[in-house]
Amino acid sequence: MHVVSLLSAVACLFLIHTTDAFVTNATIAENNGVQSRVMLTNLATILRGAGLDVVEVAGWTTRGHGQMTAVKSIICHHTAGPATGDFPSLNVVRDGTASLAGPLSQLGLGRTGKWYVIAAGLSYHAGVVTDTSLYSNANAIGIEAEGVGLPATNTGHTNWPEVQYQSYLRGVRALRTAFNVPAARVMGHKEVASPLGRKIDPNFSMAEFRAAL
Secondary structure, three states: OHHHHHHHHHHHHHHHHHHOHHHHHOEEEEEOOOEEEEEOOOHHHHHHHOOOOEEEOOOHHHOOOOOEOOOOEEEEEEOOOOOOOOOOOHHHHHHEOOOOEOOOOOEEEOOOOOEEEOOOOOOOOOOOEOOHHHHOOOOEEEEEEOOOOOOOOOOOOOOOOHHHHHHHHHHHHHHHHHHOOOHHHEEEHHHHEOOOOOOOOOOOOHHHHHHOO
């Protein structure tokens, strides 16, 4: 009787872990024996596999505010940072500010289309959101793309260098495929921040972006 119960438990665990799409792209860690959580230690590999230029920021595989619960969504941001340089906001995204500790996103995207892998763990990018089960920091990969963020617009992407915008698309395509994220859950921060209207990033059309995925 005990042997049958043990075999059943093992079978259940096997099914759970093999059906979660993000498991093959993350390191699983036990959380006090209650729930498996993840560190997204395969981010650089996923992006390189899409043919993208990737910089691995020192210490990224262990950086984060604890582990992720899952990857249910991808949230696109812009940095509202300096007007020049590839990714001058790196230090802020990695280390945070006086009022909010870093990392502030797992990934950064420079103006040249270069990706910066900053953290594998939970990052403080989403803030208060409309649906915490999908878009909270524990469930969402955050991407901070370098840009001044002006003018605020929901139309086209003319304020973005084409090389950066196309790299944004390629990177998100690779991520959503790796973590089995539906295109409908690739959201702009402006679409999930609560209350709606609190954020304007990214300053391009998310409908156009999703359609190109």
